Amino acid sequence: MDLAALQRFASTLAGQLLVSALCSYFVKTKPFWMFSAHLLPLLARLCMAPLSALLLLNKFAMVLTSLVVIYFLLCNMFLPYPLANSAFRDFLQENEPYRLLDVGIMLWNELAIPALFTTFWLVLFVAEIYFYLTSSSQPPASQEGLIFAFLTSVAGCCVTPYSLVGLTFSVSRLSLGLLTLSKFYLQGYAAIVHGNLMHRGVTEGVTFLLLALQTDLINLHVRQRTFLLSIILFIIVASILQSMLEITDPIILALGASRNRSLWKHFRAVTMCLFLLVFPSFMAYRIAQFFEMDFWLLIVVSSSALTSLQVTGTLFIYGLFVSEDLWREPIENLDDIIYHVNSGCHVLEFLVAVCVVAYGALESVFGEWSWMGASVIIVHSYFNVWLRARAGWHSFLLRREAARKINQLPRATPQQIQDYSDVCAICYQVMRSAIVTVCGHYYHSSCLRRWLYVQKTCPMCHQPIKPSPPPLEPPQQAREGEEEEEEEQEQAQEPQHSFPGDQGATGGGEEQAGAAGFGPASGGDGRQESENRDPPEGVESGDGQTPEGD
Numbered sequence: 001m002d003l004a005a006l007q008r009f010a011s012t013l014a015g016q017l018l019v020s021a022l023c024s025y026f027v028k029t030k031p032f033w034m035f036s037a038h039l040l041p042l043l044a045r046l047c048m049a050p051l052s053a054l055l056l057l058n059k060f061a062m063v064l065t066s067l068v069v070i071y072f073l074l075c076n077m078f079l080p081y082p083l084a085n086s087a088f089r090d091f092l093q094e095n096e097p098y099r100l101l102d103v104g105i106m107l108w109n110e111l112a113i114p115a116l117f118t119t120f121w122l123v124l125f126v127a128e129i130y131f132y133l134t135s136s137s138q139p140p141a142s143q144e145g146l147i148f149a150f151l152t153s154v155a156g157c158c159v160t161p162y163s164l165v166g167l168t169f170s171v172s173r174l175s176l177g178l179l180t181l182s183k184f185y186l187q188g189y190a191a192i193v194h195g196n197l198m199h200r201g202v203t204e205g206v207t208f209l210l211l212a213l214q215t216d217l218i219n220l221h222v223r224q225r226t227f228l229l230s231i232i233l234f235i236i237v238a239s240i241l242q243s244m245l246e247i248t249d250p251i252i253l254a255l256g257a258s259r260n261r262s263l264w265k266h267f268r269a270v271t272m273c274l275f276l277l278v279f280p281s282f283m284a285y286r287i288a289q290f291f292e293m294d295f296w297l298l299i300v301v302s303s304s305a306l307t308s309l310q311v312t313g314t315l316f317i318y319g320l321f322v323s324e325d326l327w328r329e330p331i332e333n334l335d336d337i338i339y340h341v342n343s344g345c346h347v348l349e350f351l352v353a354v355c356v357v358a359y360g361a362l363e364s365v366f367g368e369w370s371w372m373g374a375s376v377i378i379v380h381s382y383f384n385v386w387l388r389a390r391a392g393w394h395s396f397l398l399r400r401e402a403a404r405k406i407n408q409l410p411r412a413t414p415q416q417i418q419d420y421s422d423v424c425a426i427c428y429q430v431m432r433s434a435i436v437t438v439c440g441h442y443y444h445s446s447c448l449r450r451w452l453y454v455q456k457t458c459p460m461c462h463q464p465i466k467p468s469p470p471p472l473e474p475p476q477q478a479r480e481g482e483e484e485e486e487e488e489q490e491q492a493q494e495p496q497h498s499f500p501g502d503q504g505a506t507g508g509g510e511e512q513a514g515a516a517g518f519g520p521a522s523g524g525d526g527r528q529e530s531e532n533r534d535p536p537e538g539v540e541s542g543d544g545q546t547p548e549g550d
């Protein structure tokens with residue numbers, strides 16, 4: 001006759017049945033009745049049993065539960081020793097770091113800690129929602145009222161460290177579910193079966209726990225906790241949107257580059273990108289409108305703005321791929337355009353990260369300083385500033401080196417391309433212009449440049465790609481040059497004679513002085529011998545012989 005009492009007892013009975021089912025599942029025992037003895041007083045109360053019977057059944061349930069516990073302990077009395085012995089032997093054998101990590105993950109999964117804490121917090125949340133709705137005079141009808149009821153119920157479930165850990169696991173599971181749902185929307189059921197998303201969701205859970213500890217969330221008043229929890233959840237949502245972009249970006253670019261004709265796949269990818277373009281901007285606008293800007297809100301706003309910026313660059317590159325497919329003609333310098341678009345986005349991301357770090361540093365120096373805030377600034381500086389700058393500089397060096405190698409390779413003539421009569425071995429497209437490697441293979445210039453970013457060898461024969469050697473002279477020209485050099489050497493070795501009347505020889509003044517005979521002789525050491533002069537031509541010397549060499 002009392003409906004409220006009936007609802008209260010029914011909810012209590014449902015909760016007890018849930019606890020019994022969970023105990024039976026985690027202990028992995030088949031007889032469900034071992035954990036159901038405490039249900040007897042509740043069942044008797046629902047059957048309108050008298051008070052004396054209820055007291056008797058309560059004592060009987062206590063004794064029966066104790067007997068069940070004793071029976072369970074006796075059946076498993078010697079079980080802990082072999083388990084501990086086996087764990088100790090595994091620990092001694094697997095003393096390497098990654099082996100210990102595997103043992104820790106195995107124990108974590110066997111104890112089902114995430115499932116226990118998640119179930120614990122969800123039960124608290126459902127109860128808090130029920131009490132909030134039943135205690136309020138008017139149910140929340142507006143959107144703001146529903147959001148406030150949700151945040152108040154969540155804040156009411158964060159009063160103990162156990163409930164905070166349970167909320168952390170719940171946030172991680174919820175993030176994993178949203179990311180899995182987005183990948184299912186993009187690629188269908190095959191993405192869930194073959195995809196690996198188990199590493200995702202952990203970042204969001206760890207971020208929530210660090211922010212809750214840094215702000216001392218569990219010790220605040222419920223109103224303050226609700227306000228602070230809304231800001232933390234904004235940060236988590238921004239992180240989830242960034243993870244969704246990491247899933248969507250390669251999928252939509254692969255659709256554009258592969259010339260896939262499925263309109264449904266393109267529609268899903270484009271709509272996901274449009275959602276990631278509009279929703280972060282709207283969220284950043286609402287945050288800037290209702291909250292006063294500080295370091296944490298600046299992280300949320302900057303992350304949302306960067307997500308929209310990255311989506312804009314992705315859609316622009318996707319449009320270039322689709323336009324190239326529709327025109328049936330390759331776009332000249334497409335690789336350069338894509339590189340400059342990505343570089344512009346990365347430069348803007350780097351500048352925003354530097355601004356966030358500078359704002360956080362100034363706030364820590366001139367405002368309220370904390371170890372957690374300083375650690376967040378250090379981590380943000382390393383991952384979002386230093387790593388971005390190093391990756392950008394490394395990409396620039398790789399591109400410059402690849403461009404230098406490409407410029408040193410010869411270009412193929414139209415006749416060579418026609419004689420080659422094949423497609424590019426990298427992109428499998430017809431070649432209208434190509435470059436030739438030292439090993440004699442033909443490629444598109446842009447294709448080989450992208451290949452040289454990751455490899456330094458030929459895609460076909462795996463020989464190192466080096467600049468081409470200088471062109472060799474034709475054999476006929478080389479032979480003529482050798483003959484000319486031999487003639488010059490022979491002329492240089494022939495003796496030089498001077499006769500009267502030869503005016504073109506060098507040293508004509510000396511020859512004029514000795515016009516009737518030879519000029520002064522030169523010694524082996526290059527000095528002129530002026531002591532002995534030869535007699536004139538046709539006149540015999542004192543010994544009756546003509547001069548030597550006449």
